Amino acid sequence: MNTTDSTLRQGLSEVTERLVRDYGERAVTSRAVREQHSHGEGLADAGMPDIVVFPQTNDEVASIVGLCNAARIPVIAFGVGTSLEGHVAALYGGVCVDLSRMDRVLEVNDADLDCRVQAGVTREALNAELKGTGLFFPIDPGANATIGGMASTRASGTNAVRYGTMRENVLGLTVVTADGRIVHTGGRARKSAAGYDLTRLFVGAEGTLGIITEVQLRLYGLPEAISAAVCQFADLKDAVDTVIVAMQLGIPVARIELLDDVQMDACVRYSQLEFEAKPTLFFEFHGTEAGVREQAETIESIAAEHGGSRFQWATAQEERSKLWKARHNAYYAALALAPGKQAFATDACVPISRLTECVLETRSDIAATGLVAPIVGHVGDGNFHLVVLFDPARAGEREKAEGLAARASARAIRMGGTCTGEHGIGIHKLDALVAEHGDAIALMQAVKRALDPNDILNPGKTVPFERAQRRR
Amino acid sequence: MLDPTFASALAAIVPPPALLTAPEDTRPYECDGLTLYREQPAAVVLPDDETQVVAILKLCHAARVPIVARGAGTSLSGGSLPVAEGIVLSLAKFRRIVAIDPIARTAIVEPGVRNLAISEAAAPYGLFYAPDPSSQIACSIGGNVAENAGGVHCLKYGLTVHNVRKVRAVLVTGDIVEFGADALDAPGYDLLALITGSEGLLGVITQITVKLLPKPALAQVALAAFDDVEKAGAAVGNVIAAGIVPGGLEMMDREATRAVEQFVHAGYPLDAAAVLLVEADGTPEEVAAEMAEIRDVLTRSGATEIRVSADEAQRLLYWSGRKAAFPAVGRISPDYYCIDGTIPRAALPGVLRQIATWSREYGLPCANVFHAGDGNLHPLILFDANKPGDRERTVEFGDRILELCIEVGGTITGEHGVGVEKLSGMCTQFAPEALERFLGIKRAFDAHGLLNPGKGVPTLARCAEFGRMHVHRGELPHPELPRF
Numbered sequence: 001m002n003t004t005d006s007t008l009r010q011g012l013s014e015v016t017e018r019l020v021r022d023y024g025e026r027a028v029t030s031r032a033v034r035e036q037h038s039h040g041e042g043l044a045d046a047g048m049p050d051i052v053v054f055p056q057t058n059d060e061v062a063s064i065v066g067l068c069n070a071a072r073i074p075v076i077a078f079g080v081g082t083s084l085e086g087h088v089a090a091l092y093g094g095v096c097v098d099l100s101r102m103d104r105v106l107e108v109n110d111a112d113l114d115c116r117v118q119a120g121v122t123r124e125a126l127n128a129e130l131k132g133t134g135l136f137f138p139i140d141p142g143a144n145a146t147i148g149g150m151a152s153t154r155a156s157g158t159n160a161v162r163y164g165t166m167r168e169n170v171l172g173l174t175v176v177t178a179d180g181r182i183v184h185t186g187g188r189a190r191k192s193a194a195g196y197d198l199t200r201l202f203v204g205a206e207g208t209l210g211i212i213t214e215v216q217l218r219l220y221g222l223p224e225a226i227s228a229a230v231c232q233f234a235d236l237k238d239a240v241d242t243v244i245v246a247m248q249l250g251i252p253v254a255r256i257e258l259l260d261d262v263q264m265d266a267c268v269r270y271s272q273l274e275f276e277a278k279p280t281l282f283f284e285f286h287g288t289e290a291g292v293r294e295q296a297e298t299i300e301s302i303a304a305e306h307g308g309s310r311f312q313w314a315t316a317q318e319e320r321s322k323l324w325k326a327r328h329n330a331y332y333a334a335l336a337l338a339p340g341k342q343a344f345a346t347d348a349c350v351p352i353s354r355l356t357e358c359v360l361e362t363r364s365d366i367a368a369t370g371l372v373a374p375i376v377g378h379v380g381d382g383n384f385h386l387v388v389l390f391d392p393a394r395a396g397e398r399e400k401a402e403g404l405a406a407r408a409s410a411r412a413i414r415m416g417g418t419c420t421g422e423h424g425i426g427i428h429k430l431d432a433l434v435a436e437h438g439d440a441i442a443l444m445q446a447v448k449r450a451l452d453p454n455d456i457l458n459p460g461k462t463v464p465f466e467r468a469q470r471r472r
Numbered sequence: 473m474l475d476p477t478f479a480s481a482l483a484a485i486v487p488p489p490a491l492l493t494a495p496e497d498t499r500p501y502e503c504d505g506l507t508l509y510r511e512q513p514a515a516v517v518l519p520d521d522e523t524q525v526v527a528i529l530k531l532c533h534a535a536r537v538p539i540v541a542r543g544a545g546t547s548l549s550g551g552s553l554p555v556a557e558g559i560v561l562s563l564a565k566f567r568r569i570v571a572i573d574p575i576a577r578t579a580i581v582e583p584g585v586r587n588l589a590i591s592e593a594a595a596p597y598g599l600f601y602a603p604d605p606s607s608q609i610a611c612s613i614g615g616n617v618a619e620n621a622g623g624v625h626c627l628k629y630g631l632t633v634h635n636v637r638k639v640r641a642v643l644v645t646g647d648i649v650e651f652g653a654d655a656l657d658a659p660g661y662d663l664l665a666l667i668t669g670s671e672g673l674l675g676v677i678t679q680i681t682v683k684l685l686p687k688p689a690l691a692q693v694a695l696a697a698f699d700d701v702e703k704a705g706a707a708v709g710n711v712i713a714a715g716i717v718p719g720g721l722e723m724m725d726r727e728a729t730r731a732v733e734q735f736v737h738a739g740y741p742l743d744a745a746a747v748l749l750v751e752a753d754g755t756p757e758e759v760a761a762e763m764a765e766i767r768d769v770l771t772r773s774g775a776t777e778i779r780v781s782a783d784e785a786q787r788l789l790y791w792s793g794r795k796a797a798f799p800a801v802g803r804i805s806p807d808y809y810c811i812d813g814t815i816p817r818a819a820l821p822g823v824l825r826q827i828a829t830w831s832r833e834y835g836l837p838c839a840n841v842f843h844a845g846d847g848n849l850h851p852l853i854l855f856d857a858n859k860p861g862d863r864e865r866t867v868e869f870g871d872r873i874l875e876l877c878i879e880v881g882g883t884i885t886g887e888h889g890v891g892v893e894k895l896s897g898m899c900t901q902f903a904p905e906a907l908e909r910f911l912g913i914k915r916a917f918d919a920h921g922l923l924n925p926g927k928g929v930p931t932l933a934r935c936a937e938f939g940r941m942h943v944h945r946g947e948l949p950h951p952e953l954p955r956f
Contacts, residue, residue: 111713111818134715154662167662168634183905189814190846191631192883193620193669194890194901195910195929200633200665209661221715248575250686288761291754349655353575382655416654439649443917444661450912463660 011071015095016051018067026054026101037096040083041143047089049076049096056101058174058182058213065211065456066180068095074459077207079149080122082141087153087206091460097211099148105129106214113219114171114188119148119212126217135219138163138254142328148212154204158327161247161380162254162286163220170203174214178452188216201447207458209451223286226254228320229296229311231303232278236260236363238306239279240356243379245302247352251295255284256380257327260363263334263374263387270333271326281308281379282327284320330376334387338372341389342398346405349383350417358415359384362408369404371397382417474514474559478535482515482559485527490565492516501542501560505607506550509892513540513554518562522642522678528561529676530646538925539644541672543583543615546607548810549891551619551671555925561676563614569593570679576654577684578637583614583677587621590682599684602629605887606795614677620669622887624720624794627845628753631887633668635683641667641675644918654681666913671889672924674917688753691719693787694766696775697744701725701828701840704746705820707773708844711750712817714769716762719753721845722794725824728801728839728852729793735800738793741777748775748844749794751787797841798852805837805854807863811870813877814886817847826876827851834869836862848886849877875900890928899935907932 019027028034029051038048055061068075074094081088090096102118105126109115110133117126124144126137141150141157149155151173156165163169172186175198186192186199202210233239243256258281259267265277283299285292300311314320326333335343350358359375366373366386377384386408390401409419444463448455474482474493483491492498493515503510514537519525532539538558545552554560566582569590573579574597579590587608590601604623605611611621617639620632629635638652652664667674698704704723711721724732724747729740740747748770752762763780770778781787793800801808815823824840831838831853842850853869855862874884874897884890884897898907910929914921 109816109818111709112816113712114816164634167665168630177905177909181905183909184903185906187881187883188816189877189882189886190817191622191626191814191848191886193622193812193885193887194883194894194898195906196670196674196913197620197633197662197665197668198906198909200662201913204660204662244575248577248686250577288758290757290761294755294757351573351576351578351654353573412655418653418655418658439647440651440660440663442647443643443649443663446916447661447663447666447913450916451909 008072012050012073012093015067015071015073019051019053019064019095023053023055028052034096037078037081037098038089040081040088047091048093049090050093052078052096052098054098054101058176061097061176061211061213062180062182064095064097065176065178069179069454069456072454072456074456075211076458077148077152077211079120079146080144082143082145083149083153087458087461099146099213102213108133108135109188110135112188113221114216115219116214116216117147118214119146121147123147123150130219134222136222137217138220139166139169147215147217151203151212151215152205152207156378156381156383158255158257158324158378159284160378161256162252166203167200169218170199170215171218172216173199173202173212175202175210175212177210178454178457183210186216206462208448208462209457211457225289225292226284226286226320227292227296228282228284228314228323229300230275230314230323231281231283231300231308231311232276233280233306233308234278235307236279237356237360238308239281240359240379242281242303242306242308244352244355246299247380249298251298252287253283253295253299253380254286255282256378257282258375258377258379258384259327259330260375262372263330263376266333266337266374267326267330270336271322271329273326282323327376330374331387334374334389337374338389341391343387343389344401344405345385345387346408347377347383347385348408348412348417348419349381350412350415352382354415354417355379355382358411358417361411362386365404365407369400371401371404373404475535478531478537479515481531482517482528485524485531486517486519490518490520498560501545501554501562504542504545504547504550504552506548506553506891506893509550509553511554511556513560514557516560516562518565520565522648525561525642525676525678526646526648529642529644532559532922533644533646533920536920536922538922539676540924541614541618541676543612543618544586544610546611547615547619547891548812548888549885549893551615551889551891551924551927553892553927558925563612566614566678572597572684574599577686578654578681579684580679580681581613582679583612583617585613587611587613587616594684595687597684598687600687601635601682602626602685603632603635606798613680613682617668617677617680618670618672619889620887622843622846622848624722624843627721627843628717628719629685633665636664636668636680637683638681639664639667639677640679641677643675644920644923649675652681669889671891671928673914673928674923676923688719690756690759691751691753691787692759692763693720693749693751693781693790694763694770695740695779695790696748696750696770697741697777698746698748698774699744699776700774701746701824702821703774704748705824705844707748707770707775708820709817710769710773711766712845714765716765716769718766718845719751720749721751721843722749723747723840723842723844724794724797725840727837728797728841731800731804731839732793732797735803736792736796738789740793744776749790794841801839801841801852801854806856806858808839808852808854809866809870811849811851811853811873812885812888813874813882814846814848815877815880815882817845819880819882820844820847823849823876823880827873830869830872834865836866836869843886846886847882849873871897892927895930895934898930904932904935907935
């Protein structure tokens with residue numbers, strides 16, 4: 001880029017003025033709002049946008065991006081700010097496009113099991129809207145994220161083992177590209193062999209290739225029967241081995257969650273559960289009455305062979321909700337283990353055949369550091385998380401925590417896995433991406449250049465890319 | 473003709489007989505499954521290994537010679553049609569199944585391995601590879617990935633893109649890149665999805681890691697007869713709307729069942745206007761429960777007869793008709809043209825009605841055999857290429873069907889790809905904004921356009937000539953482009 005800093009600054013103030021003029025109270029420059037839009041739920045990174053705009057239509061988003069592109073000003077898309085890897089930080093300032101006011105469910109085609117929503121619809125709002133249709137949208141990353149944000153980070157969640165991730169569940173998109181134009185990808189057809197798969201390219205691109213404004217989603221019929229069960233083990237290895245055997249047999253479990261004894265201890269205290277602080281598996285089964293019973297019996301016998309306890313059932317809706325709420329609150333429960341400490345979550349994903357090895361090695365690594373770092377994860381897809389607690393006031397502890405997370409990434413990659421199963425790259429995992437995908441990075445950069453030649457879309461994220469401007 | 477310096481450099485990498493240049497030797501490569509188009513390449517190379525592929529691509533890249541990668545040559549859209557001044561790079565010798573990991577449920581295979589051979593190799597572990605294009609006994613997995621192939625099982629188990637974990641490819645520059653990961657998800661841009669279905673335009677695939685699935689303990693198929701095609705179409709929507717995801721949901725109309733019965737005697741009711749095949753798979757309990765539901769929905773949808781396969785032999789018999797449908801139709805008509813469009817399922821009855829109307833108008837019989845559960849139509853238009861005007865009318869009829877698919881929210885190709893066949897259709901389906909992204913991606917991978925040129929994505933100039941460029945408020949996009 002050959003534009004100088006001063007012309008960029010001038011461009012920025014012109015764009016800001018123009019946005020304030022065009023969008024009135026929907027263009028906000030107050031420090032509080034900018035600060036709120038500078039981070040997700042992960043560690044805070046310096047990076048406030050200069051202005052936050054709340055568009056309501058595709059055309060508005062297109063015109064904002066068009067303005068920014070002409071002036072070479074960064075544009076960062078923002079949903080509700082639940083991302084964990086610093087995706088929304090405005091590293092180079094610029095315009096934050098908050099899509100939360102694009103919150104309409106545009107259509108529900110119950111016969112075709114699909115729907116179209118604006119990007120700012122949250123997954124809970126969508127499921128509330130679907131009530132009465134007999135359908136639901138299963139992807140559940142825990143947080144009540146927006147569908148646009150979930151698509152952008154290729155979110156998965158506790159039931160990806162059965163329903164897949166956003167990759168499998170987005171049928172089409174409306175995207176505003178870097179030049180401020182509106183592109184429609186995919187559609188309502190269940191399969192298409194026409195053209196490159198732009199839909200999946202934008203899914204998971206973390207807002208660096210375009211801003212997703214509408215999403216066509218797959219929906220599922222609510223299962224006839226749902227039941228959840230808890231099984232406890234004396235030994236972490238046995239719990240993980242149970243999962244591996246279940247997966248090998250291809251039992252279509254809807255969710256399998258592993259909590260190690262530390263995490264279970266935290267959850268028992270935080271959510272007042274009546275379980276022991278032992279390595280534990282949470283299961284959920286979806287299907288017909290007969291199917292659910294059969295799946296559960298098979299898994300219970302596998303667990304028993306590995307020394308697991310009898311299943312404790314949660315069939316009523318309230319009991320199940322309590323259980324999953326406890327799982328979703330695992331992060332907060334972990335925080336409560338050590339009041340005053342800070343924490344960050346990191347995730348790793350390995351081929352299921354290496355899962356036991358990876359979990360156990362990670363466990364010994366945690367022990368060696370002396371840190372508290374509960375393990376919890378959607379182990380059915382080989383994906384698990386560490387919540388690393390550290391005391392920022394103690395010298396060297398953050399570094400130690402970061403070292404642990406970096407080794408977890410490296411270990412996963414060494415075992416043929418990946419440094420992120422679902423949280424994405426953002427900025428925190430750029431180094432790990434290079435380690436994992438060295439040879440593909442140049443291509444990713446070439447794709448980025450092809451679709452965003454001026455590097456205005458969420459610059460500095462996802463794919464390491466040298467921005468000529470100095471970071472502020 | 474190849475430039476002599478280039479030819480000798482090529483011979484140094486792949487000496488004859490792995491290098492074919494004589495017209496009688498390159499003739500078998502002049503077309504693929506879409507025989508309407510033929511072109512003889514300047515040379516055909518059959519490398520033994522990836523090192524040779526790298527060297528060939530480097531050489532071609534430096535000399536700016538186009539390369540068309542080829543698997544088994546079963547493409548139905550001309551995906552492996554040669555380029556006259558270019559070479560065909562055949563992956564026929566890449567036939568190794570490198571490894572099967574029954575715990576991770578994956579297989580690492582070379583691109584020339586036949587689709588069915590993967591399931592055969594996985595069978596001892598109780599596993600199989602789900603996507604099953606009708607040509608599965610012949611088509612190669614490399615071509616399946618390049619075309620994002622589908623098949624009967626895709627309704628429940630997904631397309632090729634859902635069943636591939638990792639792809640290793642050589643770029644036009646000779647660089648080797650791995651897309652995807654052994655784990656569930658790979659970070660960064662989803663280049664794996666990008667290369668899947670890219671029709672050989674982005675790289676030459678040299679190794680693939682596919683997902684394997686446990687073979688269901690039991691599978692049963694219901695054969696349901698309907699006295700009306702639209703009712704059968706509506707029944708498809710009803711099955712899906714009931715929340716049932718069958719292992720396969722296929723439809724055949726009378727034109728198709730009659731052709732099939734003469735050929736394989738699958739026992740289809742010949743008086744029915746349409747037949748649905750609905751498969752349930754899983755554990756015996758699951759199959760029993762699902763089959764009861766399927767029966768119920770089919771009955772409510774007006775099925776005149778429902779037969780459920782009593783055993784595996786009968787199940788295979790019922791399917792034999794569907795699998796043999798294309799050759800069976802080939803026997804009753806001198807020529808047929810297979811259309812491949814996909815629509816939202818709810819639009820099935822209306823679209824089928826329109827196809828029937830057009831069939832009468834054009835005086836061209838049309839047999840419908842298709843992946844109904846996915847909404848993936850395969851109308852087979854029967855014609856006689858020797859009859860003057862038949863071929864032109866067939867193409868026009870086919871184009872109208874595809875335009876109708878786009879109109880109802882569908883796509884011009886569900887699984888056969890664009891190739892050379894549907895370039896014009898791309899101009900109708902995609903706005904210039906989207907086509908420009910496609911072209912940008914192509915440039916990012918292959919700046920000189922050497923890999924499989926003239927396929928997959930039309931140039932904007934072609935769309936302009938074709939006259940399908942979308943003009944918004946009288947503003948002609950890309951006025952700089954030459955037009956007729």
